[in-house]
Amino acid sequence: SQQGEEDPQALSIQEGENATMNCSYKTSINNLQWYRQNSGRGLVHLILIRSNEREKHSGRLRVTLDTSKKSSSLLITASRAADTASYFCATDYNQGGKLIFGQGTELSVKP
Amino acid sequence: DGGITQSPKYLFRKEGQNVTLSCEQNLNHDAMYWYRQDPGQGLRLIYYSQIVNDFQKGDIAEGYSVSREKKESFPLTVTSAQKNPTAFYLCASSHGPSGYTFGSGTRLTVV
Numbered sequence: 001s002q003q004g005e006e007d008p009q010a011l012s013i014q015e016g017e018n019a020t021m022n023c024s025y026k027t028s029i030n031n032l033q034w035y036r037q038n039s040g041r042g043l044v045h046l047i048l049i050r051s052n053e054r055e056k057h058s059g060r061l062r063v064t065l066d067t068s069k070k071s072s073s074l075l076i077t078a079s080r081a082a083d084t085a086s087y088f089c090a091t092d093y094n095q096g097g098k099l100i101f102g103q104g105t106e107l108s109v110k111p
Numbered sequence: 112d113g114g115i116t117q118s119p120k121y122l123f124r125k126e127g128q129n130v131t132l133s134c135e136q137n138l139n140h141d142a143m144y145w146y147r148q149d150p151g152q153g154l155r156l157i158y159y160s161q162i163v164n165d166f167q168k169g170d171i172a173e174g175y176s177v178s179r180e181k182k183e184s185f186p187l188t189v190t191s192a193q194k195n196p197t198a199f200y201l202c203a204s205s206h207g208p209s210g211y212t213f214g215s216g217t218r219l220t221v222v
Contacts, residue, residue: 033210040218042117042201043154045210088153090211096161097142097205098169101154 004091004102012108019076021105023089024069030092032065032072033099037086046074046087081111114138117202117214123222124189124196132187132217134202141206143185147171148199148216157200160185189219197221 004025013019023032031050035043049056049065049072056063062075076083086106090099115136124130134143142161146154156169160179174193179185185204189196199218203211 030208035211035213040199040216042213042215043203043211045212048210092208096159096167097208098144098156098159099211100156101146103153 004089004100006087006089006102006105008105009103010106010108012110013079015079015081015109015111017079017109019079019083019107019109021074021087021089021107022071023073023102024071025089025091025100026070027093029067030094032063033090033092034061034063034072034074035088035090035101037088037104039085043088076107079107079109081109083107084109115202115204115212115214117200117217119217120215122217122219124219125222127191129188129190130219132189132200132202132219134185134187134214135183136185136204136212137183138204138206138212139182140204140212141182142204143179144203144205144211145169145175145177145185145187146201146203148201154201157187 006023033048034046037043047058049063060077065072086104088104089102118133144159145157155171158177160166176188201216202214205211
């Protein structure tokens with residue numbers, strides 16, 4: 001299976017702390033994307049990083065990509081209770097636009 | 112506003128019944144996808160379509176069927192051959208190698 005692995009599976013932090021989630025994948029990719037899912041809802045696209053990029057920022061989000069280690073991390077700085085959600089990485093292996101999703105990290109931010 | 116609409120939000124199926132989940136988008140996206148999500152797990156690809164009148168099987172296509180007669184619509188039928196259909200079904204669309212836009216999902220339960 002090409003499915004990526006995410007860790008941790010669950011993460012609980014206090015408001016104001018930073019949250020880091022990691023994603024590993026198996027073969028060469030075109031790009032890697034991060035999504036957020038609130039309970040019982042659809043996924044929302046957060047950020048896309050291409051295989052020739054190493055770091056990307058969007059607001060309080062910072063994504064890094066290390067293609068030599070086949071891994072990526074998502075950092076959420078100064079977390080808020082509203083950041084509580086599941087976060088998924090998804091990899092584009094250049095197979096006609098299909099994305100392969102990881103198992104997700106469940107983030108809980110306590111006020 | 113452009114978006115992707117899934118209906119119904121909740122669906123109950125009796126044993127041996129076929130049911131059809133609707134997915135409509137007005138984003139003018141070429142590609143559309145169906146994913147299945149089981150509790151606490153990631154998304155698994157059922158079917159995808161890159162253009163009208165064409166679609167391909169994903170990783171778990173058995174027991175499902177789709178059609179793509181119009182660019183805007185990509186309905187999914189869960190047939191009686193799908194032995195464990197209870198799950199959360201997510202439809203998505205995309206344009207080129209960019210992020211997906213997801214619908215809000217349909218929760219299917221077998222009664």
